[in-house]
Amino acid sequence: MATTADDSRVGATTPTFMMRWPTGAKLLVILSIALLPLAIIAVFATLRITQIADTEARAGLRVAAAESSRAIAIELIGDMTALRAAVDALEADPGDTPSCARVQGVFAQQAFNGARFAVFGPKGRLLCGSSFPGALEVARTARDAAVAAQILPQRGLLLGVVGRSGQVTAAAYFPTDFLAELSRPSGFTPAYAATLIHGANELVLRSLARENAFERRENNLTDLGIGDLKLAMEVRTAPITSPLVIALLLPLVMWAAAAGIAWFVVDRLLIRPMRQLRARVAAFTPGEETDSQVIRALPAQELRELGDTFRALTKTVAIHEAGLAEGLVRQTKLTREVHHRVKNNLQVISSLINFHARGAKSPEASQAYASIQRRVDALAVVHRNHYAEMEENRGLSLRPMLGELASNIRATAAEGTQLRIQLDIDPYLVTQDVAVAVAFLATELIELAVTCDSAAQLRVSVKEAATPDRATLRVSSRALIESPELRDGLATRFGRVIEGLSRQLRAPLHHDPLAGAYEISIAVLGRD
Template sequence: MKDRPAFGDPSRLTTGAKLFLILSAALLPLALIAIFATLQTSRVADEEARARLRVAADESARSIAIELIGDMVALRVALNALGADAADAPSCARVQGVFAQQAVDGTRFAVLDRSGRVLCGANFALPVALPSDQPIAAAVVPGKGLILAISGKRNGPTARAFFPQPFLATLGTPTSRSSGFSSAIVVRDQELVLDTIDNAGPLDRMETTSADIGIGDLALRASVRSAPVTSSLIVAMLLPLLMWAAAAGIGWFVVDRLLIRPLRQLRASVAAYTPGELIDPGQVRALPAQEIRELGDTFRAISRTVALHEAGLAEGLVRQTKLTREVHHRVKNNLQVISSLINFHARAAPSADAIAAYASIQRRVDALAVVHRNHFAEMEENRGLNLRAVIGELSSNIRATAPEGASSVSIALDVDPFLVTQDVAVAVAFLVTESMELAMSCDPSAQIRVAIKPSEIEKRAVLRVVSRAFVESEELRMLISSRYGRVMEGLSRQLRSPLHHDPLVGAYEIAVAVLGRD
C-alpha cells in the first residue's frame, strides 16, 4: 500500500509552498507592526479628542454651576427673609433684580407660602413632580427646561425657579467648543438636551464624558466626534496586509515561474527521453534561468553522447548480424556438402549394411542442416525456430532416405506452430530422427505419428511420437540397449526433461521448452 503524505509534514510540501510559508512568516510580523502603529495613531487621536472633551465639559459644567448656584443662593436668601416677614419688600426686590437680566430669556421664579400664595415673583405651573427629600430638588421638563426648587423651615414658604433650555444651552457653550459638540443636563434618568452634533449618524464614533454640576443630582454629559473611520484609515490598516499578501504571492509566483516550473519542464523532457534521441535544444534554451539552461545543456550533451553510443552499438550489431548470417550460411552449405559426400560414398558402398549406415548418418546430417536452414531464415526477426516447419522438412528428408524395406513408411504430423531456440530445435530434430529410425528398424511397415501440443505447464509443449513399432518387443529392447537408447537418453538430458516410454500404447513422450506460438 502506498504511503500517504503525513498531514502537516513540511518535508512533503512543494518548494513553492515552502517559499510561500517562509515569506509569510517573515513578512507577517512587519504587517502586524504597521497595523499596530496605525491603530496606535488612531488611539492617540482619540485620546486627544477625549482630553479636549473633558476640558470643554468641565468648562460648560462650571459655567452652568456658577449661574445656577448664584441664582439659587439669592432665591434662598429671599426665601428666608420672606419666611420671617412675608411683607419684606426689599428682599423680594433684590431677588427680582438677580433674575431680571435672565427674564428676557424666559427664566422665572416664585416664592410661595404653604397655601400656595405668591409672596414674590410670578407663579408658574409644575409639569413634572419634584422630589421632596433633597435640599435642592431638580426636575427636567423635556424639551423645555430645568426646574429647581428649595424649601424653607417646616410649614414655611417654598421657592422654585425655571431655567429654559436656550438659556442653559447658552451658558453651557464652552469657549473651546469644536465643530462637533453635544451636551445635555442629566437628572437621574431624565435629560435635557442643550446642544447636538449636526449630521450625526448611528455609525459615527463618539467620545462621551460627564461632569458634576454641583447642584442636587445635576450632571452635564458631553459628547464629541472621535476621529472618523475614513477610507484613508481603512487603507492604512489594510495596506500592510495587502503588501504582505502581495509580497508573499509575488515571491512565490517569481520562484514558481523562474525555478519550479522550468525544472518541471526539464524533468518532463528528461523523463520522456528515449535512448538514441536528443533532448530538444529549443526547449532547453527557452528556460528562463541561466543555471537551469546550463543544466539543460548538460542533459542535452549527455543525450548526444548516448545517441552516438547507441548508433555505434546499432552499427556493430548490424555487422555482427551479417557475420552471424554468413557463418550460418557457410555451416548450412558445409552440411549440404557433407550430405552430398555421404550420398556419393553410399552409392559406392560394397554391401547393404554399409549403404544403411551411410543413410543413417546422412539422416542425422540432414536433421542438423534443416535446423540451420530454418534458423538462417528466422534470423531477421529473431523470434525463434518454428517446430512445424522444421519437423515437416525433416519428415520429408527421412521419407526420401528411408531404407528399401521402409520405403512405404507413413509419417503423420500434428504439430502446433511453436517457436523454440536453436538448441532446443537441434535436440528435437535429432530426437525425432532417432525415434523414426528406431521405428523403421523395428517395423518397416509401421505408421509413425508425430504430435507437438501445449502442456499444462506454461512455456512448455509436449512432443509425442507414436507407432506400433514402439510396443514392447524383443527387437525393440535389443535396439534400445545396443544403439538408440543411449542417444535418446542423452538428447532428453539436453532438453532437461525426462523421456517417457509407454510400451502398451507404443509412444515416446517428452516436454520441451518453447518461446511461444507463431
C-alpha cells in the same frame, strides 16, 4: 503504537499530495504563506493607529465631560444653596426682605440669560422672585428630596427646594441656552453633543448631526450630584472613510499582487521555458540535433546553459549510436560467419559419418552410424534455420525446421523401414535453445518408435497451450503404446536422453501409454 502508525501515514501522504501540484501552484502557495504575515502586520498596524486615535478621542471626551459637568454642578449647587438659605430665612420670618434681596442678587447675573426663581409661602403665596409655569409643582415635589429636578423638553430645567418645616418652598428655572453655555468646555475644539438626563427625560443642550451611516461615536455619562441629574456627552471618533478602507485593504492587495507578480515572473522566465525544453527532450529522436536558435531564445541564462548541455549530449549520443550500429553490423557479420562455419563443420561431420557408415561390416554398425548421423543432422537443421532467420532475428520457426528434420529422418532410415511421419505444426517461433531441444527430442521419440516398430506411423504436432507464451509439442504413434519393446528401449537407450531434454525444456514430459503419445509444453516467442 496505533497513534505512531497513523502519524507516519499522515507524514507519508502529505508530501505526495504536494508533489502532485504543478510547480507554479506550489510557488504561489509558498509565496502567499511567506508574504501573508507582512500583510497581517500592516493591517494590524493600521487598526492600531485607529485604536490610538479612538483612545485619544475618549481621553479628550472624559476631560471635557468632567469640565462641563463641574461647571454646571457648581452653578446649580451654588444657586440652589443660596435659594435654600433664603427659604430657611423666610420660613423663620416671612418679612425678611434682606434674604430675598440676597437671592435676587445671586440670580441677577443669570437673569440676563433667562434664569428665574420663586419662593412660595404656606398657601402657595409668592414671597420672593417671579412666578413661572411649573414652579409651584416642582417646589412641592422637593418634600422628599433635598433638591427636586424636572426637565422641560426643549425649554430648560426646573429645580425645587423646601424648607425645614415644609411651609416655604422655592423653585428655579434655568433655560436651555444658559445650560448649554455653562456646559461648553474651554479649549475643546471637536464638535460634540451634550444632553442633560433625568430619569427617562432628556434635555438636549447641544446636538451633533450624523454625517453618514458609518459614523462612529464615543460617549461619556457624568453624574452632576444634584437632583439625580446626569450629563451625557459624545464626540465623533475616526470615521470609516474610503482612505481608512484603502489603508486596511492595501496590505492585502499588495500581498496578493506580490505573490501574483512573483509567480508570473517565475512562470514566464523559468517554468514555461522548462516545459518547452522538456517537451523537446521528450520528442528527441536519436540522430536529431536540437536547433541552436531555439536554445538561444530561452529567457534564462541557466536554461540556455542547460539547453547547450542537452545539445552536446545529443551529439554525443548520436556519435555513440553510430558506433554501436557499426559494432552491431560487425558483430552480426561475425555471428553469421560463426554459424556458417558451424553449419559447414556439422556438414563435414555428417559426411564423415556417412563415409564410415558405408564401410561398416555389420548391419548393427550401420544402424549405429545412421543414428548418430540423424542427431548431427538435427543439430545442423537448427543451425541452418537459425542462419536463415538472422536478418530479422524474430526466432526460429518450428514448421520449416521440423519439416526438414522429418525429411532427413525418413531419408536416413534403414532399408526395409516403412516409416511415415505426419506433421501438423502451427507457425510458432522459438529461441535457438528451445529449437535444439525440440529437434533432439523429436528425433529421439521418432527413433524410439522405429525401434519398437519398423513400420511405425507417427504424427508430430505443435498446438497452442493454455497461455499465449506456451505451446504443446505432441508425438503420437501406435508404436509408443506401452509394450515390452518400449520399456526395453527406454531403459537401455532413450529414457535418460528424453528425460534430460525435458529438463532442458523446463517442463514435464507426459506419456499416455494407452494412446501412445508423448506431450510437453515448450516456451514460444509468438506466432510467425
